[in-house]
Amino acid sequence: MSKPVILCVDDEAVILESLKAQLRKALGSSYVYEVAQDAEEALDIIDELNEDDVSILLIVSDWLMPGMKGDEFMIRVHQKFPNIVKILLTGQADQKAIDRAYAAANLHKCLFKPWSEKELIETVKSGLEKL
Amino acid sequence: MNDVAFTSDIANILVVDDTLANLQLLVGILTKHGYKVRPAKDGVQALSATQIIPVDLILLDINMPEMDGYEVCTKLKSDPKTRHIPVIFISALNDVLDKVKAFGVGGVDYVTKPFQVEEVLARVETHLALQRLQNNLQLKNTELAQTNQELANTLNRLQATQEELIQSEKMAALGQLIAGIAHEVNTPLGAIRSSVSNISKYLEEIFEDLPRFVDTLSAKEIQLILKIALCSINNKQLFSAKDSRKIKRAVTRELEEMGVPDADTIADTLSDMKISEDIESFLPILTHPDSTRMLEFAYNLSGLQRGTNTIETAVERASKVVFALKSYAHSDQKNELFKTNLIVGIDTILTLYQNSIKHGVEVVQNYAEIPLIYCYPDELNQVWTNLIHNAIQAMDNKGMLTIDVTQERGFAKISITDSGKGIPEEIKDRIFEPFFTTKPPGEGSGLGLDIVRKIVKKHLGEIEVTSVPGKTTFTVYLSMNLQPDSSS
Numbered sequence: 001m002s003k004p005v006i007l008c009v010d011d012e013a014v015i016l017e018s019l020k021a022q023l024r025k026a027l028g029s030s031y032v033y034e035v036a037q038d039a040e041e042a043l044d045i046i047d048e049l050n051e052d053d054v055s056i057l058l059i060v061s062d063w064l065m066p067g068m069k070g071d072e073f074m075i076r077v078h079q080k081f082p083n084i085v086k087i088l089l090t091g092q093a094d095q096k097a098i099d100r101a102y103a104a105a106n107l108h109k110c111l112f113k114p115w116s117e118k119e120l121i122e123t124v125k126s127g128l129e130k131l
Numbered sequence: 132m133n134d135v136a137f138t139s140d141i142a143n144i145l146v147v148d149d150t151l152a153n154l155q156l157l158v159g160i161l162t163k164h165g166y167k168v169r170p171a172k173d174g175v176q177a178l179s180a181t182q183i184i185p186v187d188l189i190l191l192d193i194n195m196p197e198m199d200g201y202e203v204c205t206k207l208k209s210d211p212k213t214r215h216i217p218v219i220f221i222s223a224l225n226d227v228l229d230k231v232k233a234f235g236v237g238g239v240d241y242v243t244k245p246f247q248v249e250e251v252l253a254r255v256e257t258h259l260a261l262q263r264l265q266n267n268l269q270l271k272n273t274e275l276a277q278t279n280q281e282l283a284n285t286l287n288r289l290q291a292t293q294e295e296l297i298q299s300e301k302m303a304a305l306g307q308l309i310a311g312i313a314h315e316v317n318t319p320l321g322a323i324r325s326s327v328s329n330i331s332k333y334l335e336e337i338f339e340d341l342p343r344f345v346d347t348l349s350a351k352e353i354q355l356i357l358k359i360a361l362c363s364i365n366n367k368q369l370f371s372a373k374d375s376r377k378i379k380r381a382v383t384r385e386l387e388e389m390g391v392p393d394a395d396t397i398a399d400t401l402s403d404m405k406i407s408e409d410i411e412s413f414l415p416i417l418t419h420p421d422s423t424r425m426l427e428f429a430y431n432l433s434g435l436q437r438g439t440n441t442i443e444t445a446v447e448r449a450s451k452v453v454f455a456l457k458s459y460a461h462s463d464q465k466n467e468l469f470k471t472n473l474i475v476g477i478d479t480i481l482t483l484y485q486n487s488i489k490h491g492v493e494v495v496q497n498y499a500e501i502p503l504i505y506c507y508p509d510e511l512n513q514v515w516t517n518l519i520h521n522a523i524q525a526m527d528n529k530g531m532l533t534i535d536v537t538q539e540r541g542f543a544k545i546s547i548t549d550s551g552k553g554i555p556e557e558i559k560d561r562i563f564e565p566f567f568t569t570k571p572p573g574e575g576s577g578l579g580l581d582i583v584r585k586i587v588k589k590h591l592g593e594i595e596v597t598s599v600p601g602k603t604t605f606t607v608y609l610s611m612n613l614q615p616d617s618s619s
């Protein structure tokens with residue numbers, strides 16, 4: 001049985017690298033950490049993992065990315081996988097988009113860049129506890 | 132219309148004569164012809180009458196005892212209250228009539244005695260009419276002066292309003308920029324903050340593991356761990372997320388073939404360390420019973436470098452944004468011409484719009500070499516901001532933005548072309564009009580292009596637009612011959 005996956009989505013490589021390192025250190029090797037640079041890539045990964053029967057537990061996604069924005073991405077994921085815990089991590093708040101994600105994608109929480117390690121890890125852990 | 136300065140419709144005439152017969156005669160004639168007539172038998176009486184009753188015309192005898200007509204007239208003309216009253220002198224033929232003196236002291240006309248009734252009436256009527264016209268004219272003048280003052284006030288208010296609008300247009304453009312810039316700055320800040328917390332985690336674990344490793348591992352094993360860390364640090368290659376996944380899968384297979392337990396976790400750690408080659412040489416570590424901690428030690432050591440690199444990249448990005456902001460707010464408040472590189476100005480705005488651009492806009496920069504020119508850089512920034520912002524909006528943030536810079540007949544020619552849907556023919560002529568906007572209320576004042584055109588004119592230039600669906604070009608011509616002393 002494969003380890004469950006935590007997926008990070010951001011168009012900035014520097015964010016993905018440090019975010020993944022942060023999660024890895026805090027949550028250890030009981031999870032596999034995947035990263036994607038835009039929503040389409042993330043959706044591909046989700047489909048692929050789903051086909052391989054690997055469960056995705058949680059997604060941390062940027063909002064402002066080329067192509068599909070974070071709220072739309074979350075809504076798309078939610079329609080197929082309502083159980084995945086969804087967290088937005090954004091540098092620019094578009095309140096309407098955030099509200100939409102809460103309403104239509106059962107968003108767990110929206111965090112703002114620059115985030116603190118404490119709030120990130122607490123948010124991720126509280127999300128995983130919901131499962 | 133108010134055309135009367137007279138107190139009533141009937142003219143008031145003051146007749147001054149010391150000869151009672153003359154006085155009665157004139158009063159009789161004038162009264163008969165509908166005038167309101169007041170008699171005065173000498174200068175003193177005449178002067179006091181003009182102070183208390185309204186007088187539109189004075190018939191004044193010259194030859195009078197004590198105060199003659201000239202003196203009365205002089206007194207009347209020196210008093211602001213009475214100086215406007217026309218004076219017609221009356222003089223007996225046997226008097227020495229000094230016409231020059233009569234006019235010199237301010238008289239408007241004279242009648243000689245014995246007079247003809249028609250002549251007197253004609254002259255009286257003429258001067259009353261003249262007086263009436265003059266009064267009207269004065270009234271009109273006063274009205275005009277008032278209107279003029281009102282217009283001047285209105286103009287002042289309009290100028291103040293225009294200033295406010297220009298200011299608010301500047302603020303609106305700035306507000307749009309700031310939202311994007313917040314993202315541009317918060318992203319590197321996020322990377323920096325998380326890298327800092329990662330680095331301190333790495334150090335913590337390094338100090339935890341180091342004494343144990345020194346005690347339990349062989350020198351060879353320690354060297355190999357350091358080699359893995361160095362191998363990671365020295366690999367400067369950057370992989371996309373997709374490529375890393377591919378590499379990770381290949382490494383996992385390779386590890387599995389070599390019989391390494393927990394291959395996928397190790398492959399993930401190696402891929403985070405950007406190690407994909409020469410894996411066989413690390414086998415003694417990867418197959419060691421304590422392999423997880425040993426590899427993690429190398430991961431932590433090299434992580435110090437990864438974190439530092441991330442911070443460096445992030446700081447560079449944030450500084451670039453701040454630098455662009457600083458150039459944007461270039462302080463030429465004194466409205467002075469500065470010798471400036473236009474291209475640097477345009478690129479500054481592109482940097483500030485990086486956030487909107489990178490998500491779907493391809494930028495093509497065709498810059499010819501052009502010399503530095505004298506211009507108002509702060510105001511030109513406003514021009515580029517407006518045109519680039521409009522272009523990106525016209526394309527809905529997706530498409531091609533082409534910026535051409537060349538020179539032509541003493542002008543710097545800057546064209547900004549977007550691949551958006553184009554400007555409808557019916558509004559093409561109106562886009563430069565103040566307050567004309569196609570944006571929803573609250574999003575634009577409609578002054579953007581009006582201000583742009585004013586700024587371009589200030590540079591003795593022109594702005595033109597051509598638009599078909601898929602290709603809209605704003606072309607700005609700026610004079611390359613502006614000189615600091617020639618500006619006014």
